[in-house]
Every structure is written in structure tokens, then in C-alpha cells.
Amino acid sequence: MQSVFVDGVGMTKFGKDPRPLTEIFSQAAQEALAASKEQEVDALYIGVMNPEEFTGDSNIASQIADALGLTGIPAIRIETASSAGAAALQAAFQAIASGYYRRVLVLGGEKMTHLSTSATTRILAEVIDKQERQCGATMPALAAMIAEKYRQKFRLSQSRLENMLCSVALKNHLNGSRNPLAQFQKAITREAYFASKLVATPLRLYDCSPITDGGAAVVLTGEKTDVRLSGIGQGTGPLSLRERDIFTSFPATRIAAARAYQMAETSPQSIDFAEIHDAFTPFEIITTEDLGFFPPGKGGDAVIEGKTAFDGPLPINPSGGLKARGHPVGASGLAQVVEVAKRLRGEGHSKRHFKRGLTQSTGGLGTNNFVTILERTDSPMIKNPGKPVFPAPVPTSPKKATPPGSISDEGEIETFTIVYVTPDGFLPPLALALIRERNGRLLMAQGEDNEHLKIGREVYLRRIDDFYLFTVKSHLQKVQESLKKLLRHRVAWASKEDKSSDTKL
């Protein structure tokens, strides 16, 4: 396979950008071309999530080729939800590694801020499962349910989890304050964090990445530069929460990481810093575990202890991450590569000399993820000997058959959240829970009230059309049920005794 290198990179100032999407792309492209050894490219590979609905733009690849004055050259658009920028990079990598193209201009971008928050939330929510959306689930709501499950699995107190999430937000906003291209360039305080409104328990406004316009550009080339793209991998995971075996890890990241580490002949221990997909603060914690940086359940402690701080041993999101740099969905996966390339070249972190950086991008709710490893070509290639030390990916399991039997009208809470920022048509506060019904199926359901929610609590389920409602069983109801059961048991036992006495006769 032909080696692939990074030439010029560029990105716009993220935030609210009044220009049309094609102009945002053009600025990033022109910067990357201007910073390159050669200005000619053979093709354009463009990552963008949903210009059809955000800006009414279709046929975007041809539009951008036109806007750049490059009409004629091949141009394709690539999409994997919010990791589209990383997907474009991977496809371009393959195009150059094959020798088919020599130089490709990779672009990632999105324009989102011109719409209302509810319109944007609706478009973003289309990446999640339909049945879960019908219940009122949004991306933050599902991320919140994952955070709650994480808390329960690793036996964290409410305040310990909040402390972890707050630490991610504080770190990334502080990092953003050093990044002139970040959407938010101001550090925030613990007080501001805890004063920010709840979006979906336990997530607050400062746990969620913002709505952003922006573009990023990277020129990939088959000719040697100072930065090599040494590893790249992709994995997928189940779209819906209710078809998952595991909620506190994204198998898609583990699959992608395994491939990237193997290809780069390296391991998590050799990575100097990383830009990862912190669309929600709990995702940063989970992802540092999936990437093998910290053991499961320890990612949060690492943040609190400063291990992932700007000057810590393993800086995570030194650019500010999606949290503070902003999250134009199609741009983020490629902006990470821009940030890592710049830092490897000595920009932004001038006191430290980094050899190897990693990027991780997440599509949807961890359903389509990428990992990329970049390294300086002037550093000696010290490769890891022997067995890989990163966590093995969860093996691909074919879709499970639906368990037999009808859906029971009882079950228990697998995880839950109370949504305060609801989609149009749903009144806050809205209780949502993933319920494991008696026959083993997982269902997304709306709470009839918001009281007594806790993982493991027993609930009654009620179906209305395609829609489930749940009520937590009260103590009294449970006592009544136990009595009924006991009674049934006695009756059955008595009738059995009758029968056996019959046979004796």
C-alpha cells in the first residue's frame, strides 16, 4: 500500500458564519491549498452530513467543485452522520493508497446556525432510531441515558459522576480559550457549569456541544511530507439503544481503533495526544476508555486528576474539542485532523514536541466511528513489538432474533433520563426510559410521571399505538403483587394436591 501524507491544512473560525456553505468550504480549501507544496489536486472528497435539510443544497460535490473554480475534477460527497469529515478522509486515504490519485483535497463542513434550535435538533435527531425518536428521544437524551448507565455500572455517586462531567467541560472550555478558531474562547467556572440548565438529566447545557457553522480542509498526498497518516480504521454499531448489548462503551470505536493501531503498528501507550468526539461530555470519558487510554470506568478519574489536561501526560482535546471548538457536524471529524497536524507541526502547543497524535470521530450515537493516527515523519519509527495492548474489539454479532412471546406488560428500567429540552410536540419535563420487559426485549418508553426513577426499578408497561408508556411500581403495588403471587401459588398447590388425591382414589 502506498504511504499517505498530510500536506496543507486549513479551517474556518468555527461559530456563527453568515456565508453560504460553499463559501465556508472554499475558505478552508483555499487555506489548505495555499499551505501545500503544490496547489494542484486530482480530486475533491467532501464530508457533509445533511446539506439537503440544513440548507436545501443537493448535488453538493459538484457545487463545491464549481465554487472552487475546479470544475472538471472528480468530486464526491461522503456521509456517515456526524463523522462524515472522517469518512471523507478515509475514502481519500484509500484513493491515494491505491495510486489512483496522487493528491486529494479533503473537505468537511456544515452550516447549521441559521435554523431554529428546534429545527436543528429535529434534523440531528434523524440519525437516531425512528421508534426511539417517536418517544421524544433526542441525541442529548440518549447520551444522558448512557451517562446514567455508566454511573450505575461503575457504582459512582451522583455527585462523583457530575464532577467527572464538569471536569471534562471545564478542561475543554479552558483549552478552547487558547484556540483562536474555537467557537467559545472563554474558560468557564464550576459555578457556571452547575448553574447551566439541565438538558436531560444528568446532562447540562455545558455537557453538550453547540450548534456551529464551519469548514475544514486537508490535502492528502502520496508524496512524503512531515506528517504521515499512519493508521486509519472504521467500525459500526447498532443504531438503536434498544438493540445494544453494552451501553457504556462504543464497539464501533474499538473496532476502528484496533484497525488503526494495527496499521500504524502502535498502541495507545505511544499516542502523545488526541482529539476525540466529545459531542457530550460522557462520550469523551467513554471514548478514552474505548481507545485503550484508560481502563473501563477510569476515564472520568483521569480527567479529574488532570491526566488529560493541556499540560498533562496525555492531552485530550487540547483544541477545545467539539465542546468548545464547536461542532459543525460534517466538519468535526476533519477539523480534528487539522488540529492534530498543526500540533505535530509545532503550532498551538509550542513548548512540547509531539510525535504522534490520534483523532476519533463518532457518527450518530456511536454508530459509525473512525480512528486516525498521524505521526511526524522525522521521528524514528519506534513500533510496538509483540502483542497489541489495546482492548480487543467486541466481535461483530449478527442481529439477534426477536425473543419469542409477546411483549409483557411488566419490566424494569435499564436506564433513564428526564428531558428538559424536548423536541417539538413534547412537553418538558419528559421522562424517558429504556425498559427491559419480562421476555428480554428492550423498549424505549415514556414515563407517565417523573418520580421514583432508578435503574432496576420495576415498571408497568402500557402500549398506545406504536408507543409505550411506563409507570414505576409503588411499594404497595409490589406488596399486592407478591400477595397475589403467593395466593396463586397456594391455589395451584392446593389444586395439585386435590388432583393427586384424585389419582389416589
Next chain:
Amino acid sequence: MQSVFVDGVGMTKFGKDPRPLTEIFSQAAQEALAASKEQEVDALYIGVMNPEEFTGDSNIASQIADALGLTGIPAIRIETASSAGAAALQAAFQAIASGYYRRVLVLGGEKMTHLSTSATTRILAEVIDKQERQCGATMPALAAMIAEKYRQKFRLSQSRLENMLCSVALKNHLNGSRNPLAQFQKAITREAYFASKLVATPLRLYDCSPITDGGAAVVLTGEKTDVRLSGIGQGTGPLSLRERDIFTSFPATRIAAARAYQMAETSPQSIDFAEIHDAFTPFEIITTEDLGFFPPGKGGDAVIEGKTAFDGPLPINPSGGLKARGHPVGASGLAQVVEVAKRLRGEGHSKRHFKRGLTQSTGGLGTNNFVTILERTDSPMIKNPGKPVFPAPVPTSPKKATPPGSISDEGEIETFTIVYVTPDGFLPPLALALIRERNGRLLMAQGEDNEHLKIGREVYLRRIDDFYLFTVKSHLQKVQESLKKLLRHRVAWASKEDKSSDTKL
């Protein structure tokens, strides 16, 4: 570069399909996998144009991986408007040619028939330029304007052009009658053709491909099979009609073809048959010229003479083409590859032994086009010696600077159509013309009436907001103008004479 081969292929019966998009994809995928040497694949590359708006599906790559029970494996979506299926094939080709993947399942599909024709037409029209759309332009309207220009350029009578277009429609519907997977499996008569309603002059209903649901699947592999993907190329062209230098050829096809022929070390003369993008009958004629099968202006004669018939020397669209097989936009570019692979394997054309087939797919109004060459691996590799005999691609010209000066209120008709099937909000019949105003700019404009339209006619232009209206100058107006000009000339001459007599004084 690693050679790439075609393993199993599959496609659904095109037409109205009541199933969800993921199920349509699944059927095609399962057929292709079942027909393959191995059932395992490393990744999914999916071409689909606009599931966001057609079916409200976002994050489609993850959805399809899930639906196929392949959760875990990398899956990306690729889009280049109506050539998305071909774009997915090309990206997958590069992924295998690089050695990054060994086997890729390529999918193309679209679900469109569940919407109203006006909703579908609106979504399809988003691939064309915004200003042209605002005037009421649709894909058929622009294709009609290209046909009219073709007629004028090659000095064809109205009836000669109609005869050519009719011949394409008759041939492709006859071919469709032999294809059990085609949407339309009935031959049509000349009478039926000429009785069909006008969509946009000179195009009738039978000149336009239908609205279709369908999916296609191709397994590409790095291991030798009986069919090799020996050449592939892509090119782009200007999005808007008004930024084109040439209207009777698609430079994007020529660029793509040049690359594909060069890579396959072959030429148009060595192609045995082809599946090409006949979304509109004039596109088939133009494309056979762009591919170098016939000289410019001769593609229509070739159809009339039967050269491209099912049993002719160079069968074009033996499957029925988009015209009769149907046109699920994201599927078409890949369905062509399915058809060519089957025919090379002896299906569908059992009396002839084909060695080499070509596919050509068009995105938008010829803005993002692909050419692919497939050949049997058991045929001796007779390559073309010496210089290529295909037409050289039009060189890529950077976007021209806007001509100086304001927009004149006069100009002449570059090409035109009268639209009978108009988009919502426009009343038929609607005259549309591309006007070359006096300073050299091209503008799309609506006619104030539908009379006296002819290429070259002089018009008055009137601007209303972002919108232009034109009126053809009457004979009387032209006489009056000539008189005015003469008068101005005389006055100028007289005043010059005065001045010169002044200086003499």
C-alpha cells in the same frame, strides 16, 4: 495497483416497491452475497442520493449495516446526485485497489414512488442551480433546452430530431420488454410515443425516465473472478446551464471516459455494448458521442439506423436503460454494472459472446459523471496500441470572471423550451429560455408569452427581484430600433462633422 474483480451481483425488480428502503437494499445485497464465492465482506459502500428528503432516513449507512445483520463492519454512504451508485463503486474500487479491503459490498438504491410526482420533482430539481430553479426550471426542462440546442447546432429539422428521440424511446422500451427486472416490460409504438403528452418541448413523457424504487448490489473483490473492473473514471461539469461553454456535450463524461479508457488500455472501438444514462432520450444520443462511439451530431442517426439496437453492432442499453428499466436515482449507476456483469456472464444476451462492456452514469445535469469498463478475464487481453482514438476531454477551465458592465436589457435566445409539466407554483405552459444578454452573460429567464421562440431571436429583458422575464422582439420593434440606431448614427456623424468644422475654424 491491485486488480479489482466483480464477484456476485444482484438487484431488485425495479418499479413501485412497497418495502422500506432498508429492505430494498437488503434484498439486492443478499442476492449479490448469495451469488458470490464467499459471503464475507470487509465493508459496505452505499450510493444513495437523498434518503433524507425522500424517506426521512439519515445515518443510512449504519441503518443498512444493521438491517443486513452486519453491524460492526465499516459502512459509508457516497453521493454525487443521480450517479451515486457509480460513485460508491468507484470509492469501493479504490478501497480494494489499495489493499485496504479485500472484499466490499457495494450498494445503490433509492425509494421515490411513495411521494407525489410534484414532491419528487421538487427533490430531484434540487440538484440543479438555484437561480435556474427559481425560474421554474426542472430537470426535464433543462434537458429539453439541451435537445433544442442540439437540433440547432447540427441543423436538424424538428421532425428529424423528434424521430431520433422517438427511436431511442422505442429501442429502450423494446429492450425493457426482454428484462424481467425492468419497470416497464412492454414495447411501445411510434403512435404511442407521439401521442404521449409534452413535458417540455421537444420532450414527451416517453423521453423521460420514470420515478422508480429499486436497489442494486455488486460484490467487488481483489481475488480473480470471471469479470474484471478494468477501467473507471469520473469528471465534473458546471452545475448551471448558464455557466457552460458547450450545451451539446457533457465534458464530465469525456473526462471520465478518457480516464477509464486509458486505465483499461482500450478504446471505444473495443467496447462490445454499453449501459448509459438515458434519463432523457437526448442524453443517450449525446452520451454515445461523448463516449467516442459516434462523431458529434451522429449519435441520433446511429439509433435510427439500428446500430445501437439489441442485435446491432453496438447495443446501447440492452437492459432497457433508465428509460424502461426505471431510474431509482441512487441505484441506476450500480444497476448498470449489474446488467453489464450479467451480460458478460452470458445472461440476457445468450446468443452473443461479449468480452467488454461499458457503463456511464450521470449526476445532475451532466455535472458529476462516471464511466466504468468491465471485461471478461478469460478473453485474451488485446490492448489498443498507439494513440488513444477517443475524443480528448475538454480541458478544465477555471470559472470565468463575470464580464464587466451591468446586465443589459436586451439579448438573444441561446436555447429555450416550453414547459408543460411545471413545478408547484408555476402555471403551464411556461416558456423558459437561456438568454445571452448584450454583455455576454447567460441568464435563465421566463417568457412573458410563448410565441415566436427560436434560437437566435432577439429579446427584451426585464428584471423583477432575482428573476428575469423576456419578450421576443417583434418585426416592427426591430424596424423601429434600426431606425433609432440610424438616427443616432446620423446625429453622431453630424455632431462630429460640426466638431471637425469647429477645429477647422
